[in-house]
Amino acid sequence: MDKKMRRQAINDHIQKDAFANYLGAKVEIIKPGHSRVSLTISDNMTNFHGTTHGGIMFAISDMAFAAAGNSHGKIAVALNVSICFLKPSFSGDHLVAEAKEEYNGRRTSLYAIKIYNKNTGELIAKSQDQAYIKNKWFVPE
Numbered sequence: 257m258d259k260k261m262r263r264q265a266i267n268d269h270i271q272k273d274a275f276a277n278y279l280g281a282k283v284e285i286i287k288p289g290h291s292r293v294s295l296t297i298s299d300n301m302t303n304f305h306g307t308t309h310g311g312i313m314f315a316i317s318d319m320a321f322a323a324a325g326n327s328h329g330k331i332a333v334a335l336n337v338s339i340c341f342l343k344p345s346f347s348g349d350h351l352v353a354e355a356k357e358e359y360n361g362r363r364t365s366l367y368a369i370k371i372y373n374k375n376t377g378e379l380i381a382k383s384q385d386q387a388y389i390k391n392k393w394f395v396p397e
Contacts, residue, residue: 257395257396262397265329265395266286266326266394266395267286269326269394270283270323271283273319279295279312279315280295280298281294281315281316283319287327288327288328289328290327290354290356291354291355292352293320293352293353294350294351294353295312295350295351296348296351297312297345297346297348297349297350297351306347307345307346308344308349313345313381314337314339316353317339317353317355317385318334318337320353320354321367321369322334324355324367325367325385325389326394328360329394330390330393331390331394332365332388332389333388334388335387335388336386337383337384337385337386338383338384339382339383340381340383341381342381343379345373345380349374350374350375351373352374354369354370355367355368356368356369361389364386364388364389365386365387366385366387368382368383369383369384369385371383
């Protein structure tokens with residue numbers, strides 16, 4: 257399999273995320289160690305204060321983390337996640353989560369995720385996520 261076909265196979269695999277598809281999240285970028293996911297917040301994604309539910313914020317961050325962590329074609333699963341919620345967002349806001357690899361070792365990797373409001377440019381949340389890399393490929397080298 258050539259490099260281009262392999263990248264497409266990895267992309268196709270990651271795009272099958274049932275939960276992301278259920279929420280309407282779009283995985284816009286998948287490159288080795290980098291991903292971007294976007295989601296428009298709807299009324300049913302808000303909490304009793306009328307702001308975006310923390311679970312939705314965590315979910316979009318986790319989707320970007322999963323895409324970046326698995327972008328090499330090897331199975332990677334969450335080992336540790338730490339998220340800081342900085343500002344509220346609201347129904348109608350277009351959130352973007354961008355994950356960038358900071359470390360990629362033999363068995364663990366580390367990612368910085370920023371979630372921002374595309375409408376205003378404001379940083380909404382930040383996350384630092386660590387993955388455990390299994391010794392199993394879903395798209396072989």
